[in-house]
Amino acid sequence: MSFITWQYLLFLPLVLIIYWHLPGRWRLWLLLAASYIFYGCWDVRFLALVMTTTAIDYICALSIEGKRMAAGRVLLLALLPAAWLSGCSLFLPAAGIHLVIITVAAALGLAFVAGHELIWRLGGENRSRSFLILSVVFCLSILGFFKYFGFFVDSARTMLEVLGLQTNRVLLNIILPVGISFYTFQSLGYVIDVYRGVSPACSSLLTFATFDAFFPQMVAGPIERGRHLIPQLEQPRAFAPEYLHDGVRLILVGFFKKVFVADNCAILANYVFDPKTPLNGYWAVLGALAFAFQIYGDFSGYTDIARGSAKLLGIDLVVNFRFPYFARNPSDFWGRWHISLSTWFRDYLYIPLGGNRGSKWETVRNLAITMLLAGLWHGASWIFVLWGAYHGVLLILYRVVPALRSLGDENASSRLRGVLAVTLMWILTLAGWAIFRSPNLHELGAWLAALGHWQTALALPWASSSLWLLIHVAPLIFLQLLTWKYRDETNLSRLAWPVRGVVYALMVLMIVSSTAQDTEFIYFQF
Amino acid sequence: MKRLFTPAFLFAVLLLSLGELGAHLFFAKDISGRFEYGYNPDAGFDVRTDGTVHLFRAGGRRFHRQTFPRQRPPGTFRVFVIGDSVPRGPSFKGAYPYLLGEELERHHIRAESVNMALPGYGARRCQVVLRKALEFEPSLIILHVNDSNKYEDEREYRRSLEFKSWHPRNWPMKVFIFRRLYEAKMEKVFWRLLPEQIRLKFAVNDPDAQLAANPDPKEVQARVRLAQETTAENVALAREHHVPLLIITQCRLMPGGPRSYHFETHGLDALDRSLAGDGVAWLSMKSVFSRLPDPRPYFADTGHMKEPGHLLMAKAIVHKILQDEQQLGLAALIRQAKNGGG
Numbered sequence: 001m002s003f004i005t006w007q008y009l010l011f012l013p014l015v016l017i018i019y020w021h022l023p024g025r026w027r028l029w030l031l032l033a034a035s036y037i038f039y040g041c042w043d044v045r046f047l048a049l050v051m052t053t054t055a056i057d058y059i060c061a062l063s064i065e066g067k068r069m070a071a072g073r074v075l076l077l078a079l080l081p082a083a084w085l086s087g088c089s090l091f092l093p094a095a096g097i098h099l100v101i102i103t104v105a106a107a108l109g110l111a112f113v114a115g116h117e118l119i120w121r122l123g124g125e126n127r128s129r130s131f132l133i134l135s136v137v138f139c140l141s142i143l144g145f146f147k148y149f150g151f152f153v154d155s156a157r158t159m160l161e162v163l164g165l166q167t168n169r170v171l172l173n174i175i176l177p178v179g180i181s182f183y184t185f186q187s188l189g190y191v192i193d194v195y196r197g198v199s200p201a202c203s204s205l206l207t208f209a210t211f212d213a214f215f216p217q218m219v220a221g222p223i224e225r226g227r228h229l230i231p232q233l234e235q236p237r238a239f240a241p242e243y244l245h246d247g248v249r250l251i252l253v254g255f256f257k258k259v260f261v262a263d264n265c266a267i268l269a270n271y272v273f274d275p276k277t278p279l280n281g282y283w284a285v286l287g288a289l290a291f292a293f294q295i296y297g298d299f300s301g302y303t304d305i306a307r308g309s310a311k312l313l314g315i316d317l318v319v320n321f322r323f324p325y326f327a328r329n330p331s332d333f334w335g336r337w338h339i340s341l342s343t344w345f346r347d348y349l350y351i352p353l354g355g356n357r358g359s360k361w362e363t364v365r366n367l368a369i370t371m372l373l374a375g376l377w378h379g380a381s382w383i384f385v386l387w388g389a390y391h392g393v394l395l396i397l398y399r400v401v402p403a404l405r406s407l408g409d410e411n412a413s414s415r416l417r418g419v420l421a422v423t424l425m426w427i428l429t430l431a432g433w434a435i436f437r438s439p440n441l442h443e444l445g446a447w448l449a450a451l452g453h454w455q456t457a458l459a460l461p462w463a464s465s466s467l468w469l470l471i472h473v474a475p476l477i478f479l480q481l482l483t484w485k486y487r488d489e490t491n492l493s494r495l496a497w498p499v500r501g502v503v504y505a506l507m508v509l510m511i512v513s514s515t516a517q518d519t520e521f522i523y524f525q526f
Numbered sequence: 527m528k529r530l531f532t533p534a535f536l537f538a539v540l541l542l543s544l545g546e547l548g549a550h551l552f553f554a555k556d557i558s559g560r561f562e563y564g565y566n567p568d569a570g571f572d573v574r575t576d577g578t579v580h581l582f583r584a585g586g587r588r589f590h591r592q593t594f595p596r597q598r599p600p601g602t603f604r605v606f607v608i609g610d611s612v613p614r615g616p617s618f619k620g621a622y623p624y625l626l627g628e629e630l631e632r633h634h635i636r637a638e639s640v641n642m643a644l645p646g647y648g649a650r651r652c653q654v655v656l657r658k659a660l661e662f663e664p665s666l667i668i669l670h671v672n673d674s675n676k677y678e679d680e681r682e683y684r685r686s687l688e689f690k691s692w693h694p695r696n697w698p699m700k701v702f703i704f705r706r707l708y709e710a711k712m713e714k715v716f717w718r719l720l721p722e723q724i725r726l727k728f729a730v731n732d733p734d735a736q737l738a739a740n741p742d743p744k745e746v747q748a749r750v751r752l753a754q755e756t757t758a759e760n761v762a763l764a765r766e767h768h769v770p771l772l773i774i775t776q777c778r779l780m781p782g783g784p785r786s787y788h789f790e791t792h793g794l795d796a797l798d799r800s801l802a803g804d805g806v807a808w809l810s811m812k813s814v815f816s817r818l819p820d821p822r823p824y825f826a827d828t829g830h831m832k833e834p835g836h837l838l839m840a841k842a843i844v845h846k847i848l849q850d851e852q853q854l855g856l857a858a859l860i861r862q863a864k865n866g867g868g
Contacts, residue, residue, distance in 0.1 A: 006693075006694040006695040006697075007694075009694070010694060241529060241530050244530060244531075245531075245532050245535070248535070267720065267724060268720075268724070271723075271724045460721040460723060460724070461721065464718070464719045464720070464721070465719065465720060465721065465724070467719055468715075468719040468720055471715070471719075492534075497532065497533040497534040497537065498534070498537055500532075500534035500537075500538075501533070501534040501535070501536070501537025501538040501540075501541060502537075502538070502541065504534060504535065504537075504538035505537075505538040505541040505542050508538065508542060509542075509703075509704070509707055512698050512699075512701075512704040512707060512708055513707045513708050513710075513711040514708075514711070
């Protein structure tokens with residue numbers, strides 16, 4: 001179920017009404033059921049993957065803390081996904097679940113139980129570490145198979161063919177489960193935190209399952225930390241009007257960014273990055289600009305709706321964006337863009353690799369590895385790897401080139417230098433988005449080539465389309481100016497209430513002027 | 527417990543409510559039938575208490591503004607022209623319905639010719655206009671039949687159904703100002719700013735593109751059949767009300783052929799010839815223009831005429847009326863009109 005469907009606009013109030021009328025832990029049962037319904041609306045089969053991640057990480061986290069679960073219970077939990085698939089196969093024949101899939105799910109469950117028992121029996125000082133590895137191996141294997149199997153098989157085949165070797169085509173059409181990267185990383189982060197002793201293991205399966213599948217942020221973040229979300233889920237609370245005020249405001253701004261800004265910019269971006277489109281320099285730049293605002297409106301809009309939905313339940317989610325297009329340097333950009341992912345990579349990859357504590361070249365290596373993997377996280381494609389590498393290079397250049405380092409210095413007081421730094425970073429970000437949006441390397445080459453041809457008879461006149469873009473971007477920029485102080489477009493508290501009222505009314509009008517598009521969120525594919 | 531709604535929220539609701547209320551209070555007439563897209567029988571017809579009928583732009587009907595008495599004055603030959611953008615013409619006075627009135631007067635026939643043609647109207651929506659027009663005592667109805675608006679008829683019908691539906695996705699669109707704003711943006715800003723290639727490729731809620739993209743020949747055939755049936759129904763309707771009908775069939779001036787142009791009728795001539803008979807006459811645009819040595823200066827594009835083309839049509843229609851006055855049962859009426867009601 002997507003946020004921008006009428007189903008969600010009926011689903012959310014229904015959940016809220018029941019939620020605030022239920023006592024204590026019944027609310028968690030409701031949230032879990034709602035989350036599974038929310039996710040199951042895409043594909044009920046993939047709920048088995050969510051259950052697998054939940055079961056593995058729940059058991060491993062407890063085991064890391066030295067709490068051993070009864071073998072029967074472990075077996076039951078490990079076989080739950082297979083049982084779910086069997087149920088789907090029985091009651092939903094249209095889902096097309098073959099016996100092979102159920103068998104594989106059961107075998108995986110049994111393999112996990114065997115691994116779990118083995119680690120407990122072997123004991124030793126490294127038991128906690130072994131459970132962490134067990135969790136990481138299982139979760140990343142699932143992610144790797146569903147997200148990257150096809151990519152690696154294709155890449156290997158291409159490489160072999162380049163070397164003149166014949167290959168057989170592997171026919172395995174794997175559907176990418178929605179949001180798999182998000183909930184896998186959230187769950188993994190929790191297990192690592194438990195291993196580090198930063199966060200206690202959650203003893204309640206109900207709470208942990210709700211944390212893993214919490215519907216407002218499950219499919220596209222923000223990626224929450226266990227220590228932030230789990231206590232909020234467990235804490236009993238009474239309804240407060242602030243939840244309604246903040247929640248509705250966040251959702252309104254989210255809809256504005258998604259429906260008015262992103263979906264309208266998408267019309268131009270999709271045209272420019274269509275392989276059949278003849279481009280000149282104007283259109284290439286226009287397309288990159290349109291995509292920059294599309295992806296920002298789309299993703300930050302999603303985050304705002306997620307935060308708003310959670311707020312209506314009395315739960316705070318982390319802030320994921322802080323005016324990223326005003327960043328002065330790449331490091332600043334990643335501190336403002338998809339903050340929950342950048343901090344995840346920082347805390348669970350970059351710092352464990354050594355961060356910037358070693359020599360300059362070790363720092364460069366760590367940045368490169370982190371950014372390559374961050375790129376690959378976005379999708380199984382060389383384009384995303386290239387995009388990650390591009391940002392890695394930017395981070396390294398700003399670190400090793402003194403002039404860039406000095407220009408991007410966030411503490412510099414010169415206003416002119418600040419404007420220059422933001423402008424340069426904005427141009428570099430645009431180039432990055434062109435890489436990100438290009439369907440393949442060939443099309444990226446075509447986009448770059450278009451920048452050298454500003455007079456192409458084939459390309460369409462671009463002036464009126466630029467006006468279209470401006471019409472849909474200007475209100476967002478105006479909103480950012482209004483909320484500049486807090487670096488959060490949803491925080492309008494600086495404004496007098498009549499002005500806020502006018503802003504809300506205008507947003508509603510802009511949203512309704514752009515409805516009926518039902519465009520999916522970009523980040524669902526990740 | 528603090529207030530459930532903030533003053534800002536309430537103010538926003540108030541502003542939107544005032545906008546909606548204002549639209550209903552001050553633009554009630556324009557709103558009437560707006561979202562039935564031409565399928566509302568009364569839209570654009572203002573029957574006033576002083577006994578006149580006023581045609582105006584409303585409810586998806588872009589009538590030329592005209593006023594005529596509700597009851598036909600004695601001794602007046604009243605003609606209503608129903609059709610699409612072709613008879614609506616480049617301007618009110620440059621279109622053949624107006625010129626037809628002048629031409630009839632030139633033949634000393636006291637006439638009242640009303641242009642009820644509307645751009646984009648196919649046979650289906652013309653029928654709705656025809657039903658309304660029959661209430662105002664016409665002496666003759668001229669039905670200009672074209673086949674190029676079937677898609678628009680279909681599209682607007684779907685839109686009218688969509689808007690009537692209480693499906694949750696339509697709830698916001700029940701608010702007039704929301705709906706109006708949405709349409710203004712999609713129909714004006716959208717169309718004007720984005721090049722056609724982009725619109726067609728990534729059309730957002732564009733029923734034209736949706737329909738055009740559907741290559742199913744069975745569906746296309748079904749739509750053409752529907753148009754044929756509707757025209758036959760229109761003839762039956764006019765006969766039922768004992769109102770004479772003159773069917774004019776559209777032709778298109780296309781490039782190519784031995785004279786570097788040729789006429790296309792898409793089989794309309796055959797269709798409407800078959801409908802002619804008692805009380806129903808038929809005139810083919812092709813027959814009017816094919817007599818000319820070079821008809822191209824008379825056309826603005828493949829289908830729409832320039833003013834001289836409209837004048838030519840007006841003359842041809844008068845000639846046809848006078849020629850077929852017996853078949854149409856108009857002889858007595860025309861005689862009366864010539865005598866000025868005496």
